[in-house]
Amino acid sequence: MGDSSTAPAKTSKDETTTMISSSGWFSGAVTAVNKFWEIMRHGPTVSKDQLVDRLVDGGWLPHFLLRMGIQREFRLRAREIASPNLEAAMARKMGFIEELRASDIAIHTDAANQQHYEVTTGVMAAALGPRMKYSCCLFPTGKETLAEAEDKMLDSYVDKMGFEDGMSLIDIGCGWGAAVLYFAERFPNSRVVGFSNSRTQREYILKLAGENGIKNITVFTGDAATADFGENLYDRMISCEMFEHVKNYDRMMIKAARALKPGGQFLLHIFCHKDTPYHFSEGWMSTHFFTGGTMPSADLMLYFQQRDFKIAKHWWIHGRHYNQTIEAWLANFVANKERVWPYLIEMYGEENAAVWFNRWQVYYLACAEMFISDDGNTYGVTHMLFEKTKN
Template sequence: MSYYDQLIETVVDGGYLPEFVLRRGIRSQLQERINLIKTTSLEESYATKMKYVDLLRSRPIAIETDAANEQHYEVGTGVLSACLGPRMKYSCCLYPKGTESLAQAEIAMLESYVEKAQLKDGMKMFDLGCGWGSLSLYLAEVFPNSEITAFSNSRTQKEHIDGEAQRKGFKNLTVVTGDIATYDFKGTKLEEAYDRVLSIELFEHMKNYALLLSKVSTL
């Protein structure tokens, strides 16, 4: 991060700017984005989309993974625990009625994953991009006869999940750390070992989906 970026981040995050200035800056950036992506016809819109798709196909699976770790995933767990729900779900929650607590909304979304993926006790499951383990720990809890593997690129995430698993007495959860962009599952005990591969809010960080899914297909 450049000195200029650090200065801007300090000023913005430090609360030094009045709200009307922040709003004006946000609106300006939104308008820049609208101007960038707006098109005059369906054909132009499709051409723009396919140009971006072709760009993604030429890229590696992911970029700037170290920077993402620094900004998000290696942040002290204590900081995140003050912001997230009791299950440390670092992704969307579900509010079916709109009156649920954060803890209830975490459970509601986790239950929806089980239903959508048709998960059953005894299956071997792989959680790709597991975050702080909300899904992996939940699966280990509700499916005691299943083997759960959580994959993370963060040391602090692994430490948290391992600690929670030990505290709750789970013996069916293993955490593997690595960079999905370079990690090779072939020839390891992870190859062709799973009934389900789950990935919650990981793909927005990925670039080349074809390469990623090709790698996932070896699990």
């Protein structure tokens, strides 16, 4: 979306929350329409994108209207990426793969850090579950709490990798430490290493480890695109929703294979489209939250196995699991308005706190609607277990 020609009107903390999260459809719609005409009267040359930016940033659109607009955008996206036949679809995918192979390992990494990984921990803690797992959780019955769903997904990693006490593990893109803290605590005789591109994440993980007496954990920081993860060091490797920020998977997989011992296994967790990969190259999401990002297809990484890897197993996780995860994050974020507000001011400045309170809500709404589109059968999560060959 384009930039507004004038700054959005300032909105109070209480007013912002009331407007954007209003459950009364009639009052919310009336408010949005009134604000629409107010903006148009004062700025008749405002473009559609600028108008939407102002309405979103000002918190004038209730959630049900935002969901309707988001659903419309996903219908348009589906038409944009659709191919007329299988021949055209395959040609398009192979062209995309060749483009990735010619790319740098990652692009716009500074933007990704600013948008997510260097965000003040208090902003994320207001939304995420108790383990601070910033990736899809697992709801087998649909009735789990977010805390239970975090543990269900972490348990599944152990089972899928066949992890045992005494093994060594590295988590590439470890976030706020959900997996590394879990593995280190559950397997006290194991050596657990986290790699993050964020100083604040490292500080948070080590603080929690110290408070809980966890001593078998190390966290390194750096740029995953240029970092050296070592050679033949680890029995297991995991990466959860970091590869969506990668472009050249060939080069990244070479680094991953080199770090594993012969026979070691790499569990890759990525969100994805069922069959069509694409770039986040423009639009509101790319501008504010996913600059330089990639939407992989469920099979994309199968085209980037190096000679040192073979695919051992491949799973699909239905989109409803991520939808439930993000709906829980959104509910927490709105409910924790008072708690998160000082951190929004710390991160974005007092003049922009309300804007970013609204933007984070729209981000969660957009992601939740994406994963439940087509009843959760178009977007989901895939787990791939790669095994390093012993040659």
